[in-house]
Amino acid sequence: MKNITDNFGTMYTPVKALVVFQKNDPQGSTYIESYDMNANGYPVNAHPLSLTESAALANALDTSDELRRNFLKPLGLLPKNVLYINPDYDGYALWYTPAMEVALFFLDKLAIPNGKAAIPPLIWKASKKELYIFAMDGVEAIEEQTPLYRAPFFNIYDDGRVCMGTVSVDVRPDCLLQEFMQLWESYFFNSYFSHLLGGKSPVRGNIIQLWQSLIGSGKAFPIPELVKNGRTLKKLLS
Incomplete structure (x- = not known):
């Protein structure tokens, strides 16, 4: 078989996986478990989502929201036309x-x-x-x-x-x-x-x-x- 991966465009490598657990009760308490990804793309090292990981996730989401907030935002005063x-x-x-x-x-x-x-x-x-x-x-x-x-x-x-x-x-x-x-x-x-x-x-x-x-x-x-x-x-x- 011929390896054609060099012909692909930009490749994204999985580095983290999150699993959200929720209790089956009226309060619906939530727990998030984080997994690192090994070289083969398999989840390993299960652990509770850390504060550092939470902050990184929040920054990534905030960047996406910021892009949306800037769309059609006027630069200064609203143009008269x-x-x-x-x-x-x-x-x-x-x-x-x-x-x-x-x-x-x-x-x-x-x-x-x-x-x-x-x-x-x-x-x-x-x-x-x-x-x-x-x-x-x-x-x-x-x-x-x-x-x-x-x-x-x-x-x-x-x-x-x-x-x-x-x-x-x-x-x-x-x-x-x-x-x-x-x-x-x-x-x-x-x-x-x-x-x-x-x-x-x-x-x-x-x-x-x-x-x-x-x-x-x-x-x-x-x-x-x-x-x-x-x-x-x-x-x-x-």
């Missing part, structure tokens, strides 16, 4: 960006040159693994009943979910809020737009001609070209 934060470990953030000019990239087959163009105000909803983007007609009075429009880009499904394609999304468990937002915006704008999803144009006219006319022109994004998707901002708070 943040609308909502669900700080659970599997939570999400909701924020907006105003109308602005950004660099956009397109695959050659679309016949749209890469370059800077104006985009409308956007609503972003992101978790550790998924991103949703919607457009708005302004940012003067954002509230729960604010109507949402389809984001006027390629690679976005009808429900607003972004297809990240080959982009490798890597959001750390302790990612702070500002870093989280910058990371997702960077993922989106630094990837190449390639095709439409869902079979419908996200704008009223021809989306290719729209971006051909906007790239490098310095013109504002034509808000009347946006298409409502029948949702309001409140729908995203779930």
